Amino acid sequence: MSQNDQKKIAAEAALKFIKGGIVGVGTGSTVNHFIDLLEQVKHKIDGAVSSSEASTERLKSRGIQVLDLNATGELDIYIDGADESNRHLHLIKGGGGALTREKIIAGASRKFVCIADGSKLVDVLGEFPLPVEVIPMARSHVARQLVKMGGTPVWRDNFITDNGNLILDVHNLRILEPAKMEQEINNIAGVVTNGLFALRPADILLLGTENGVETIGTGY
């Protein structure tokens, strides 16, 4: 089964978790499959809160109303992809650059269902470069601090986040204590947030594999 088909079956599995109400929607190619499927049950839901301009546009094009998180209160469910996950459901996210809004919605949701293809499951996080969103004037300062922490930050070329900021992708990290590193990086002045989701991990991971969907985690 292709990687794209694995993403598709993970997205299909997530659809079963949608019971109504307002759905938090992430960003990326796996979530795009989910949005396309969500159209089939749009009569059951009251709308979506979106983590990016790209997802907003796709949701609207499928006739799904997009709501402001400030107007919705806490959400029952958030569906999003990941660039890496370990078996504790600590994630690296932000390959698509939407990490800050994704982290806000994950934090505002009672349940976070992560959907991904099988290549995303790893033993130790960090093979995928860790995205860090930074305020533009802080770019070099933050990069120096990340080097002190053992990483190799690379400024993402020609990329501005939906919030008007920059991304540093940090290579060469072997992240053995994800929650500690998440806090340490967030403590650097000028960092908006980083792509580690360990303080608020996923509750369940639906992993598309050659043999169907593997469910990891008992948090649901």
Ligand code: 5RP
């Ligand atoms: C975007 C993300 C995505 O969830 C992550 O990059 C996974 O993307 P894809 O589903 O395309 O593999 O964090 O900021």
